[in-house]
Structures are given as C-alpha cells and as structure tokens.
Amino acid sequence: MTFPALSRRHFLKMSGAAAAAPLLPRKAFAEVATGVPLHGLSAFGDLKYPADFTHFGYVSLDAPKGGTFNFQPGYWFFNQNVQTFNTLNSFVRTGDAPPRMEMCFDSLMASAWDEPDAVYCHVAETVTLSEDRNSFTFKLRPEARFHDGSPISAEDVAFSYNLLKEKGHPDFLLTLVEMTSAEATSPNEFRLTFSGKQSDRTILDVVGFPIFSRASLEGKAFDSSTLEPLLGSGPYKVGQFSPGRYIEYERVGDYWAKNLPTGRGLNHFDRVRIEFYSDRNAAFEAFKKGDIFWRGEFTSRVWATGYDFPAVRDGRVVKREFPSELRPYFYCKALNQRRERFRDPRVREAIALCFDFEWINKNLFYGLYDRSHSPFEQSPYKADGLPGQEELALLEPLRGKIPDAAFGEAVLQPSSDGSGRDRRMLRRARELLEEAGWQSPDGVLHNVAGERFTLEYLVNDETFLRIEPSFIANLRAIGIDARMRQVDPTQYQLRRVSFDFDLIDIAFSLGATPTYDSLVQFFHSRTSAVEGSHNYPGMADPAVDVLIERAGAAQTREAFTAAMRALDRVLRARRDWIPNWHTPNHRVAYWDMFGFKEPKPDYFFPTEALWWYDEEKAKAIGKA
Numbered sequence: 355m356t357f358p359a360l361s362r363r364h365f366l367k368m369s370g371a372a373a374a375a376p377l378l379p380r381k382a383f384a385e386v387a388t389g390v391p392l393h394g395l396s397a398f399g400d401l402k403y404p405a406d407f408t409h410f411g412y413v414s415l416d417a418p419k420g421g422t423f424n425f426q427p428g429y430w431f432f433n434q435n436v437q438t439f440n441t442l443n444s445f446v447r448t449g450d451a452p453p454r455m456e457m458c459f460d461s462l463m464a465s466a467w468d469e470p471d472a473v474y475c476h477v478a479e480t481v482t483l484s485e486d487r488n489s490f491t492f493k494l495r496p497e498a499r500f501h502d503g504s505p506i507s508a509e510d511v512a513f514s515y516n517l518l519k520e521k522g523h524p525d526f527l528l529t530l531v532e533m534t535s536a537e538a539t540s541p542n543e544f545r546l547t548f549s550g551k552q553s554d555r556t557i558l559d560v561v562g563f564p565i566f567s568r569a570s571l572e573g574k575a576f577d578s579s580t581l582e583p584l585l586g587s588g589p590y591k592v593g594q595f596s597p598g599r600y601i602e603y604e605r606v607g608d609y610w611a612k613n614l615p616t617g618r619g620l621n622h623f624d625r626v627r628i629e630f631y632s633d634r635n636a637a638f639e640a641f642k643k644g645d646i647f648w649r650g651e652f653t654s655r656v657w658a659t660g661y662d663f664p665a666v667r668d669g670r671v672v673k674r675e676f677p678s679e680l681r682p683y684f685y686c687k688a689l690n691q692r693r694e695r696f697r698d699p700r701v702r703e704a705i706a707l708c709f710d711f712e713w714i715n716k717n718l719f720y721g722l723y724d725r726s727h728s729p730f731e732q733s734p735y736k737a738d739g740l741p742g743q744e745e746l747a748l749l750e751p752l753r754g755k756i757p758d759a760a761f762g763e764a765v766l767q768p769s770s771d772g773s774g775r776d777r778r779m780l781r782r783a784r785e786l787l788e789e790a791g792w793q794s795p796d797g798v799l800h801n802v803a804g805e806r807f808t809l810e811y812l813v814n815d816e817t818f819l820r821i822e823p824s825f826i827a828n829l830r831a832i833g834i835d836a837r838m839r840q841v842d843p844t845q846y847q848l849r850r851v852s853f854d855f856d857l858i859d860i861a862f863s864l865g866a867t868p869t870y871d872s873l874v875q876f877f878h879s880r881t882s883a884v885e886g887s888h889n890y891p892g893m894a895d896p897a898v899d900v901l902i903e904r905a906g907a908a909q910t911r912e913a914f915t916a917a918m919r920a921l922d923r924v925l926r927a928r929r930d931w932i933p934n935w936h937t938p939n940h941r942v943a944y945w946d947m948f949g950f951k952e953p954k955p956d957y958f959f960p961t962e963a964l965w966w967y968d969e970e971k972a973k974a975i976g977k978a
Contacts, residue, residue, distance in 0.1 A: 388487065391480035395463070397471040397555050397867045398911055403615070412468050412955040413619025414966065419605070421947075421967020423623040426637055427453040428650035428940075429863065432523045433851075437632045437814070437843035438598040441579035445564060447523050447886040449579035450847055452601045452628060454962065457621075458501075458586035459564035462492055462511070462544075464616040467955035470680070470866035473561055476616045477506055477587075478544075481561075489547045490557055496542060499610040500567050500587045508538030513568040515546065515560075521577040524886035529559050529871040553870030553906035589621040600629045622966035632843060634817055641943070644977065648944040648961060653817055657941050658720035665945070670975040672946050675939035680956045682733035682868065684876075685726060685861035686931035688890035692853055692882075695807060696891075699757070700790040702929040704783035705809075705857075706767065708828035711935060713774040718821055719935075726933035727766050728922050729876070730864070735918035737764040737926070744916035745923065748904055755897040757927035765926040767933055774824050775831065784832045792833070799833035809836040812855040814846035851886045859934065860890055866957050867914070870906030877925065878902055891930040898924060947972035 386392065386399050393405040402411075409415060427436055430453040432444050441449030444456065463473040463481070475481060478492035498506040515536035518526040532552035539545050546560065570585035583592035589612070593604035603626040611617035629646065631637035638656060641649045642663050651657045665671040689696040689705060696702060711725045728736040740763060741749060749760060759765055770776040792799040792807055799807035809829060811822065822838060829836035841849070849855055864872060874881055879894040881887035901921040908914035925931065940959065950965040972978040 386483060388483045388485045391482050391493065392475075393480065394472055394474040395481065395558060395561075396469065396473070397558060397869075397914075398909075401472050401474075402466065402469050403472075403474065407474075407615050409615055409618040410466055410468065412951065412964070414622070414949075414951045414964070415619045417619070417622045417949060417966040418969070419622050419966075420624050420969070421622075421972070422625040422627055423648065423948075423962050423965065423967070424627040424629065424646055425648035425962065426631075426641070426646055426650065427628060428652065429453075431456060432525055433847070435843050435847055436628075436630070438630050439601070440597055440844070441581065442583050442592060442595075443576070443578075443580050445518065445522055445526065446577045447851060448577070450844055452595070452630075454590075454603060454626060454628065455592075456564065456588075457590040457603055457626070457962075458583070458588045458592060459566075460498070460506070460587040460611065461562045461564060463561035465562065465958070467958035467960075470957060471555070471558060473558055474616050476611065476614065477511075477565060478561075486550070487554075488550050488552075489545055490561075491539070491543060491545045494542045494544060495614075497610055498587065500570075500585050501591050501606060502567075502570075502585060504567065504569070506565060506567075506587055507541055508544040509541075510568050511544040511565055512536045512538045513571075514564065514566045517566065517571075517576055518563055524881075524884055525875070526563060528875055528881065528884065528887065529556060529563075532556070533560070554909075555867070555869045555906070556871055559869050559871055589617070590626060593625065598630055600627060602627045620963045623962065624967075626962050634815060644945060647947065647977075649942070651941040651943060654719040654722040655820075658722065661943060666943075670946055671943055673943045675941055676954055676959065678732065678938055678940060679863060679866075679959060680733075681866040682730040682735055682864040683726075683861075683936050684729045684731070684864055685859070685934045685936060686729060687857060687934060688860050688931055689857055690853060690855055690890065690892060691930070692892040693856060695801070695805075696856070698790040699929050700786040701792075702932070704786040704790075704832065705829065705834075706929060706932045707779045707783040707786075708832065709825050709932060709934075710770045710772070710774050710776060710779075710828065711767070712770045712772040713824060714821060715935070716772055717774075723935035723937055725767060725769075726936045727764075727926065728933060729925055729931055730868075730918065730922050731933070731936050732938065733864075733866075734915055735868070735922055737919040737922040739763060741920065741923060742916070744913070745920040748901065748917060748920040749923070752897045752900060752924075756924050759927035760920075760923040764923055765929075775828060780828060780832055783828075787832065787834075794833040797833060798835050807834050808856075809834050810856045811836065811838045812846065812849060812858050813838060813840050814843055816840065818859075850890075853885065853890070853892065858890065860888070862888070867911075868905075868918070870902065873902045873905060873921070877921075877930075893928075893930050895928065898928070945977060946975055947977045 394401045433451050434453045435450035439450050439452040441451050444451035460477050462478040464476040466472045477498045479495045480493045482491045519530040532549045534549050535547045537545055567585040589609045590603035593602040595601035605624050640646045661673050689702050691697045715723050730736045826836050875888045879899050881889040882892045882894040905917035908917050948965045949968040
C-alpha cells in the first residue's frame, strides 16, 4: 500500500491552540554554546560534520548531469496527491498539489540524511542561539538567490514564516504556534523568537520550512489554489505540466547553492517527471512499457507475480530491495472517535479482532509482510515486554488515568488461526461490543437508543477492494453494518483532511528522532479538532499529552527513548490505532539506466536527488 510518508525535515510540521509548557526544566541544546555562530544543530548536540565540511558523505561528486527521471513517488507531504493535482501551491491545506514541489524551494538549514536529526546551514550561513535559548539569529548567505535572480533577503524570510503561521498548511501552523516573532534585524540577518513554551527541538523542524519571495506574492491570495508556480530558489523549478496528468521539474543550471556543502553532489537529473494514474494497474503497465523508469512496489501480489515480463527476463529492468530507513514506520487503521460509537476502547478492540492479518498475509500477500504492533514499528521507540524502571517512573504518576494494560507486557495485536474467520476472536469481539452496550435483536448491533452500528471504510485505491473484504465480512459477522467505499482521489483528500470518515488507513514514516511537534500532530489533544492535522482518530487524552511533553523535554537520547516507549505502551493499550503490517525493505524496480552510490543513507532515500542518468547503460537497453 502507498500513503504519505512524513519526515524529511526539509519541510515539516504543525497549528492549533496554545501548547502547554513542557513539564521538565528546559535547557534547549544544553551542550550548545549561546552567542556563538554555529554551522549546524542536532537534537542532542552531536553533529557528524565539522564546520569546514565540504559535502555530505552519501553524495556523488563525480556523477554526470542530464537525463530524465520519470518515476512514481512513494511518499509525499502536505496537500500533495499522487493520483491527481489541481494546484501548484503545496503549502496550504486546500487543493491537491503534485509531489516534489518542495524541490523548488530552499530553507534556512538542510537535513543530513545519514544522521538521525542533524541540520546544517543552507540559506543561512550561521545560526546563533540567544542566552535564554528562545531566539535564533540567522546570518544569510549573500549569494542566495530566487530563480528570477533576485536575492533572498531577511525580509523574504520573515515574510515566509509569518505567512506560514497565518495561512500555511497545518503541518506548518502547529509547529509555529509558539513563535512570537519572525523579523529581519538587518538586510541579511533574520531572527526567530519563541515564547519559551516550545519544545527544545521545535527549531529542527522550523529551519526546514520553505522560503518565499515577498515581492512575487504581493497582492496575491496565498491560501488559495493556483496553477501559477510560486517563485522558488531550490535546485528545480516547475517546467511543463498538465493538471491531473503530468508535471516536470527542470533542474536549475545556475542553482546558487550547487557548490555549498549542503548542495554539492546532489540533483543530477535535468528533468524529474511525475505522471499521474488513478488506477494502480495502469501505472504498472506504464512502467512495463518503459513510459515510467522507476517504481517503488507496494503491492505484494505484483511484487511476487507481476515482474515476469520480457524486460525483467532479459535484464533491462532490475528488481531489487534496499534497506528501509532507520526511523519509525507508522501504518495503521484510524477509527474516528469524533463519532460517538468509536469512543469506547472496547469497541475499538473488537474491530481490531476482526482484522485477520495471518489469513491476508498467507493468501493475498504471499507471506511478504510482518504484522505491526506499534505506531513506532522498526525503531528503538517500540516498547517490548514489561516496562523498565525509566518507563515506570513516567507511567506510575498516571496510574488510574491510563489503561492498566500499559503497566504489563506491551500490548500485541491478536494472532488468528489464519482461517479468515477465527471464531475465538470473533466471539471475543462480540463480547466486547455487548459489554460496551451494543445488542443485536435482529442480527445487527443497536445501541440503547436503537441506532444501528454502521461503519464505512473509506478507501481511494482499488487494491483495498481485493485485500479487505474478509475484514468487512468479519465485521458483518459480529453484527456491524460495515461497508467499503472507494472514492476519487480529490474527494478522498477532502474527506480525510476534514475528518469526514469512520475508518481509513494511514501510513507515515516519522523522523528518526520524532520531534515534539510531530507527536502533537498525531497524538495530542490540541490537534483533535484541527482539520488537516494527522490526529485522525481525534485523540484527546490529557495523560497522553503528559507523555508527549515528557518526550519533548528529554535532555538525553536515553531519556527520550524511555519517554517514547512509555508513550507507545499507552497508545497501544488505548487502541486508538489498529496497526497493519510492515516490511524491512524498499521493493524497487527500475529500468537499468541509472547510477547510484551504495550504501544508501540510513535516514532518507530520495532517489530523484541521489541517483543519476547513465548514458551508456541507457544505450545498452535502447533508452538513450
């Protein structure tokens, strides 16, 4: 399955009401000197690259420039949609934008993809922390330019942050909620100031936000859909496009940052092209014909049986796996608790019991997946066994306010007999529903008010129609009037961001060191009513909020990991999310016309920025 992934710190996160102050004493970047110009920041002060570094270790300095990378994205951000697009503004809540629009924009600092949470100066030449660690002053590089040749000024940067806080996508709004000012202190110096209630590590997200040209947006409505490209400064700019069909990004030959340490050895393709298909089979056929050059495969049936066509057999198409990133993987079903019938955790557990992963994995997935049990799968933040002393120290003050199950063995999803209709699990599901007050005088569950228990499973891809009928059948078997509804991509996007659903599937890849703001986005009370946030279940639990604050205030990786594991125990015991499945590898197929450096970086895998066109290989397979 494919869904948006989250956490390339190059643009991320959040909006809402006032945040509570962290519950522990704050010493943001406690080991980092104040009043001294710095070249980089990280969550706990450990940077891999020194101030005089010339390039990141994973880049390819000698790679040739040229060629086209025509691919199908496996992740996206903000309001982006991989099935269609009707706007080129990717930074607001409304509309459907094409993926990779972020390549057209630069930011104050850029992430290192071989470190869990480090950012290095990009548009900014240096960053200086104030003594109280609530203000960050950035000296801008004088050579920084927009695509029209105009300089990036401190006024442009201040304008951008104020604009994003006022009218940006919730991913920006929520992160900037504690920003009190964004101001130009001189033509090439910019200062960000926070209230003191922000998380220590909020700045790591904020420095990756896009920078806009104030002059180019004068008199224009930023928060509306538009097919006029916004003026950017990044390594690519919008080229040819046809709404809903395709878009091309053209490499900027005189890109101002191409020789910076943060820009050198990246972005080799002359054109990056994305074509849009509402039908997954049509997209695969386009790849088989060679109209698409690179494809991440998210359908197990196709991976197991579909790659037996001439181009694979004769070696023109390569099928291989790359290791997944070392960061939490989050693929879950979300039950919308804004609807009364899903608020009882017994109801949510009953619904989870109807999902027979073992049967699906054996009969539909060719045994290619592992069952997920946590929102932080494949990471050190996934709790295991009984809580340790550090976790108990965080959980005990919440006893009576969190499920008792959080104090025992970490909650696991049920394992079925693989029959597709495990009677033991369905019987238990029915018992839980009856305990929650649901009865079935006519075979369909009703509450005391006589209302039927209905459930609409909203999907946007026909693949679900093949995978999930057994889940729907089990729901019906225990008396829930369940149905699956597939809608078009635009309607799905609108209903998802406005929380107009009963049940949906959501997948994200969180940051290797999830920030306070990203945790707020998914799990905190203050995002439960913020349309466009990622709090799809509508969670609003003060005890969960406390654990998020603890994680946000942690001063060491060890303390942070303990807080995250405690949070994981509570989330799993609450059953707000039903974890689905995961795989430890990227499954990738591509026409053998590219070069790339191995191993890939551990924390991000943007092939469009790392790979390059190999003309000799392309000639050998008739693709030159």
